[in-house]
Amino acid sequence: xxxxxxxxxxxxxxxxxMDRAMTREAVIARGKAFQGTFSSEIISRLWDCFCGxxxxxxxxxxxxxxxxxxxxxxxxxxxxxxxxxxxxxxLASDSDDRLVALGDACASGDYILSQMVExxxxxxxxxxxxxxxxxxxxxxxxxxxxxxx
Amino acid sequence: xxxxADFVTNSSATAFILIKRAxxxxxxxxxxxxxHNDSPLAPIADVLSERLEEYGRPIDDxxxxxxxxxxxxxxxxxxxxxxxxxxxxxxxxxKEAGHSVEMGWLSSDVDEVESFLxxxxxxxxxxxxxxxxxxCYW
Numbered sequence: 001x002x003x004x005x006x007x008x009x010x011x012x013x014x015x016x017x018m019d020r021a022m023t024r025e026a027v028i029a030r031g032k033a034f035q036g037t038f039s040s041e042i043i044s045r046l047w048d049c050f051c052g053x054x055x056x057x058x059x060x061x062x063x064x065x066x067x068x069x070x071x072x073x074x075x076x077x078x079x080x081x082x083x084x085x086x087x088x089x090x091l092a093s094d095s096d097d098r099l100v101a102l103g104d105a106c107a108s109g110d111y112i113l114s115q116m117v118e119x120x121x122x123x124x125x126x127x128x129x130x131x132x133x134x135x136x137x138x139x140x141x142x143x144x145x146x147x148x149x
Numbered sequence: 150x151x152x153x154a155d156f157v158t159n160s161s162a163t164a165f166i167l168i169k170r171a172x173x174x175x176x177x178x179x180x181x182x183x184x185h186n187d188s189p190l191a192p193i194a195d196v197l198s199e200r201l202e203e204y205g206r207p208i209d210d211x212x213x214x215x216x217x218x219x220x221x222x223x224x225x226x227x228x229x230x231x232x233x234x235x236x237x238x239x240x241x242x243x244k245e246a247g248h249s250v251e252m253g254w255l256s257s258d259v260d261e262v263e264s265f266l267x268x269x270x271x272x273x274x275x276x277x278x279x280x281x282x283x284x285c286y287w
Contacts, residue, residue, distance in 0.1 A: 031190060037183020038271055039190050112268045119261035121192045128189030 002098065003133035007086050012105045015086060016054065018130065020099050024051075027129050042113075043129060049114050050126065053107025057100045162254040163267050164284045166232070166240065167205050169249040171277035173198060181273050181280065196262045201280070204253030208240070211252040236281055243279070255282070 004018035024047045033039035061075045069075040072094070076087045080102065090100055105114055116122040127134060171177060176186060178198035184190050212227045221227035228237040243250050255267040266282070273280045 032185040032188035033190060034183040034185075038273055039182045039184040039188065039194075042190065042193070112265050116261045116265040121196065121262050122265075124192065125189050 001131065002093070004130045005089075005093075005133045007089070009082065009086070014103045014105065015057075015082060015090070016051075016099070016101050016103050017090060017093065018099050018101075020097050022099075022130065030129050030131070045108075045110055045113055046117070046126060046129065049108040049110045049117065050103065050105070050130070053104045054099075054101035055103075057102055161267065162256045163282070164231075164252060164254050165201070165205075165280060165282040166208065166236070167201055167251045167253075167281075168240065168243040168279035169251065169277075170243075170279075173202055173205075173278070175199075177277050181275050181278050183273075193262055193266075196260075197266055200255060200259075200263055200266070201251075201253070204255070205251035206253060208250045208252040231284070232281070236283075239279060 001019045001021055004016060004022065007015045009015060024044060027047050028035075028040055028043050031039065031043040033043055057076065057080065058072065061069070061072050065075050065079060069079060073087050073091050076082045076090060077084065082090075094100065108114070117126050126132065167173075175191075175195045175198045178201070179186055179188065179191055179194040182190070182194045182197070184194065188194075209224050212221060212224045216222050221230055224240075225237075228240055232240075240250050255263055257264045257267045269282065270284075271280075271282050
């Protein structure tokens with residue numbers, strides 16, 4: 001399973017690329033928690049917190065925007081407003097078994113849990129659960145968004 | 150005048166009751182929370198273990214020392230007014246059996262992990278411990 005990458009595109013919004021096999025059940029298994037315990041509940045809520053509000057961008061493109069934009073890359077750049085570098089990264093590692101999704105860290109409304117994820121302990125937990133590629137996490141603020149051919 | 154357009158909360162501390170039938174340990178708290186020892190959640194269990202150790206004091210001492218806060222001068226009265234009959238019975242049985250019964254408070258303004266635990270409402274029990282943090286609701 002390929003690693004998950006996260007690119008922040010603002011304070012709360014992010015683009016996540018992860019294996020489609022990374023489901024809630026897979027994440028609970030990665031968390032090594034016994035079913036029906038406080039630990040599995042925390043992991044399940046972390047999943048909701050991080051992945052609950054994801055918009056599947058490839059599905060969005062295929063279902064609604066394909067006639068309007070000549071390629072997925074154009075859709076990401078012009079419709080979604082993603083920086084060029086982020087679009088290139090997505091396209092470079094895109095495949096059918098990878099989810100490309102737009103997330104909103106505030107979508108779940110689980111304020112205290114999302115605050116905990118910002119701590120060193122919480123971030124380490126999320127990184128382990130989602131198999132985050134720490135070296136490839138970034139924000140897209142340095143990218144220009146002036147043109148896309 | 151300052152206007153803050155975001156969540157505005159005051160800090161808080163919420164009570165827990167811990168019955169120890171075995172010595173408190175990080176491994177024990179991991180088991181209590183329902184995880185394997187090598188779970189990525191282990192650091193959270195370790196924080197909980199550390200804070201229970203740090204804040205937990207014999208319940209009789211805590212009730213006696215904080216009578217002004219809750220108005221109860223003895224543990225029995227305190228439990229009657231603040232927890233369910235079942236929990237009061239559990240505490241009485243533990244004391245009868247010679248187990249350590251402790252009480253303390255988790256705070257919302259120490260760090261993010263304790264703040265999370267402070268705001269959660271949970272009750273955990275296994276052979277070694279009973280932890281009641283049900284009063285932890287906002």
